[in-house]
């Protein structure tokens with residue numbers, strides 16, 4: 001039978017965000033970022049050499065047409081790895097993000113694919129090297145090679161060889177993420193295009209890279225010291241600052257829905273009542289709450305009163 005490689009990787013949520021590239025071919029970021037991976041949510045992929053002319057890409061049980069954007073982008077990424085012996089690939093990928101709130105799967109997808117390619121070709125690369133390769137598929141994928149917290153270094157080199165992620169060591173059993181799914185059918189602007197337009201047209205953007213770099217350092221320190229308040233407050237401020245640059249882009253990029261703002265108001269009201277809950281948001285309308293296990297019940301109740309369910313994830317506890 002044909003040799004095949006297997007890989008899996010978790011989704012991750014940035015606490016200090018990646019927004020803007022200094023090189024759009026190599027996915028080199030304007031600033032570093034730091035994330036938390038969500039165990040149990042992610043991608044499983046198998047990859048094998050394929051006899052056909054073109055790649056065969058199967059996503060969640062369906063073979064994709066070559067014209068589908070997702071398939072095109074994946075094939076472009078696979079161009080890095082073709083050879084005479086292996087001119088095309090068959091990729092079978094399964095996302096396990098069933099109920100969770102609108103989580104992007106490109107990060108876990110490219111990370112899992114790189115792990116599967118490493119398995120197929122027997123490279124036995126280090127995780128930081130796999131992170132470099134995953135970054136070429138999608139910037140945020142560089143962080144999905146790791147469980148727990150991960151730090152993606154901005155890097156300085158034009159060839160990107162110093163722009164990879166590594167683990168930030170901290171086992172924090174009380175650390176909790178709450179996924180708030182905001183109902184929407186609306187098709188949003190993808191991150192790749194969105195960040196390009198922001199860099200090109202947003203005057204506010206010049207303040208973003210230095211702030212993001214500062215926030216990254218603050219959050220990384222807070223992770224090491226397990227200083228929840230500093231971490232969570234900096235993460236919320238960072239996310240809102242990123243969204244400010246999006247809104248000040250032309251054409252404007254507004255990912256928020258009325259329900260997003262309603263959820264923010266629940267968070268802010270809880271904080272007024274002394275509950276240590278914060279949020280972050282990415283290129284979509286959903287909120288990701290940042291809290292500690294001790295406050296799970298009160299947060300759950302406050303959202304339930306507004307008929308908004310929250311799905312809690314404990315990144316450092318067995319699911």
Ligand code: DP6
Nearest residue numbers: 014017018138139140191192282283
């Ligand atoms: C808002 O990694 O999806 O989620 O590199 O173009 O694939 P590409 O972009 P992507 O951007 C993620 C943007 C973000 C913030 C973050 O995850 O850091």
